[in-house]
Amino acid sequence: MSLTLRSQQARAGLTALLQNTSTLSGVKSLFFYYFVLRYVLRVYRHVRGNGARQSVIDFWRYLSLHTMLLSIRYIPAIRKKVESEMAGVREDIRKKLIPEGPKVIRHLSLPAEGKSKDWIVAEMQRMDDESSASGAWKDGKISGAIYHGGEDVEKVIMAALERYCVSNPLHPDVFPAIRKMEAEVVAMCLRMYNHPNGCGVTTSGGTESIIMSCKAHRDWARAMKGITEPEIVMAASAHAAFNKAGHYFNIKIVTIPVDPRTRQININKVKRAINANTIMLVGSAVNFPDGAMDDIPALSQLAQKHKIGLHVDCCLGSFIVPFLEKAGYPTKRFDFRLPGVTAISCDTHKYGFAPKGSSVIMYRDNELRSYQYFVLPDWAGGVYASPAIAGSRPGALIAGTWAVMHYMGEDGYLASCKAIMGAAKRIERAVRTEIPELYVLGTPPASVVAFGSATADVNIHAVGDAMSARGWHLNALVNPPGLHIAVTRLTVNVTEQLIADLKDAVAQVKGKPTGKGNMVTLYGLGSSSPVGHTMVSRVASIFLDTMYVA
Template sequence: MANAASRPSALIRFTQLSNDVLDSRYLRHIKNIVFVLVLLNYWSKLYNTVLIGGPVRAVHDFKAYLMRIAFRQLRRLPAVQEKINKELGTTLAGMEKSMMDKEVGLGSNLTLPAKGMSEQQVMESLHKFEGLKAADWAGGKVSGSIYHGGEDLTKILAEAYKIFAIANPLHPEIFPGIRRMEAESVAMVLSMYNAPSTGCGTMTSGGTESILMACKTYRDMYKDLKGINYPEMVVPDTIHAAFMKAASYFKIKLITVPIDPVTLKVDVKKMERAITKNTVMIAGSAVNFPHGIADDIVALGKLAKKYKIGLHVDCCLGSFIMPFLEKAGFPTTDFDFRVDGVTSISCDTHKYGFAAKGSSIIMYRNATIRKYQYFLYSQWTGGIYASPSIAGSRPGALIAGCWSALMYMGEDGYLKACKDIVGARRIMEAGVRSIPQLHVKGDPIGPVLSFGANEPLNIYDVGDKLAARGWNLSALQNPSGLHISTTLPWVNSAETFVKDLKECVQGLVDDPSSGNGSTAAIYGTAASVPDKTIVDDVAAGFLDLLYKA
């Protein structure tokens, strides 16, 4: 009984002691310290935002942040969400109609046929699908998309695929020829990019995977070497979206840096300000997709050396054009492994290398870096597992096709392609510069031409007018513009494009009301919508439609 009676008394004393501690000046000091630390954390973030992006961008980003919060709350209201869903449904229905109208008469195959088709039936069906082409890429009116090296090369690629249709580099003991062709393909591209004797690399499924692998490599390497658990990478605003994907996939903090408003190259001073003790890599483009501009890779190399971090150069688009500019007699810049500080480069063989889609090369300065790209697991019950990139099994036929393209084209073939493609881009660039209502973005040196319109002309209206004449250009945003990745089919249509462009612009000058086409409507709406998650919903809906049979 005595023990039972003493328990409430002990509890009271403990409660009083706890209250004394909570009210003590020591705890108040701790509270103040925590408050100051939190305040410093937010102040540091604000300071860095202003330091890197400038006050105007900081204010813009803050407004956008507040708008996102406000619209997120608004979307929780049933009436608002109902209205959004209705408008979203209307938009997606229009997209679906546009997509499905091209497939009328095909029928649907939603289950396996009870009895397999004959070879003739399969081929007839394939030709029907092939007949759905909507754009005149062969006539030289499509920007990028199809990097065609000529009918003779296409036949060689098809034959290579036929010979190695069942090959898989996962089993080099069964397919030694594929192993050899992959190694030689990597070696040839390393040589083209002036890699040192220690240079090495792997083949991937495309530019996105090459970039993903580079980012994953630096994340793992600096966690191992420096113990960095919260990695960051610093990239230009104009860097390829694959870096954003890598940041999302691999939990790397992404810091984007503004470009110089005149040169459109990344602002190197602001990039240096963005580097912290957690930075594992920086990146630059040669050339970037939006404007076809090469960043100052030499300056970025100096930063990489100074802070002992990785520097990746994205040459996926520049691929087999950039290495041949100098020999072709065109202006160029330093961008490859000859630049001190460059530790990795990505190059798409399936773009201006003219290989079939599904091949790219990721290169490293040495094998020590490349090892961090590998996935190695020696304790699996199925045996020792090791793969060089994301995929396990890979199509050996694509490797054979890539090797075949490199060997067939040769240095002379790629040099001629560079002369023709960049020559065509220069013709179109001169044409754009001759039109007072338009302006070329930056000073492009590779295959890409990007241009915008001077107010009051709307560049998207220009794009829609060109589309009505069969031209298929890429639309840019932030700021608005049109983009052309010049390909071999464009070579014979460059002058025709300039003629049509001048006529389209003049038509809009004479009659401004003749604009307001689909592109202008889509991008005009996207720019005016404060809540970008709505635009994301439209994009997600479009992806859903791609899988609707």
């Protein structure tokens, strides 16, 4: 082969190599610009939805959090100090939760021989007697938590539990009555929320109802709109279960601040936060922190305009909010009568007085509900299908719920609503007109009344600690600092005592050092800085660990 031919081949090879290199570089550049644009778009959407000021705060928290975590991990002195403080916290929590003393008997393994029913009943009574807190809820000094319908309701529930204690709706052919009762519970709730042609599923509680709705909307948006980076827009006051769903299902939660006066979600900021990845809006009726009801009609219009979902969280409002109008209290529409509402969660185990572990998630149509289901058609064990998270479920709780709803009836729930609302409005009036050091957050339309400190010389969490010393269990709030009482039927009989004790607690802490009460310490730490939030998370984890110490 001639030198000229070899030279030509070499030039051709070099040209081809350069062309390939150019093509490879171009591909790399495309990938680089794609990822840059992707993250620039994320930053733009975050700033647009949250505002420049809040975005700077979020960035500062992110840096502070990671700086703190690195310090704890790599700086021995800081790590030793933090671990020493956490050990003290762990011991304090252990003393409060775990009974000690010579009379405490622990059952850590199966008995060699089975015990009699009489022994079991006696031992349960003895375990109750180990703590002075057992049964204290009956005096009505607890906020929410215990939604007790009365001893007559308990008897109805126990009759249902006894009859269906081994039932499991996973096997509807074996327990047809449970299948029928579950369908009827859903149907009754749908009519209560003005959509008899809708559909739904019972769940283990409000958290599962919310999680299932988020999953259904996510999968619907992926199938129908091709959304692979889903986002949910909600108020900062929305229930933490939405954040849990975002964590579980890789959904971005876009949090919108509430109006400081009305405590409702800021609709203008919701408009700015909606983008091509938004799958669902959230409205509360009512929210847990301060008992406010979001502007559901405005959210409905936005959901319709952008063809996205709208979940209305009525877990706490449950069997109060649907009866407000009939009870003579003003309220805006919040249910399926608004065309933009696609899902509603309602806790039957709250003001419905059903046994704990009972809630309903309702949908506007069957298509959306189908995205909640899990189906595995080719499993080795046969076709597997379940409507929600659980496979086997306690049919006895469904039977208890069905029984209570029939026992109470519309007239019973209406009377309950009137009694509870009367107590809530009395507390609200007392705070507004009789305790000038406090102010009511927003204009609560239902059973929750939240209040904060109106003067600098009253620490509201110190008031909470003073109320705890008087036997009350109120919920502590942050942003802004406050307390709330979720009025129940148990509260109705001790309303005047609550008001009197609240006045005394305010007088006790006014102008005095805050001290070291549980609320002051924990919530003061949590609101101090991003580092404080990290420590509160550690304390919460220690609390959960201690729950399982036998």
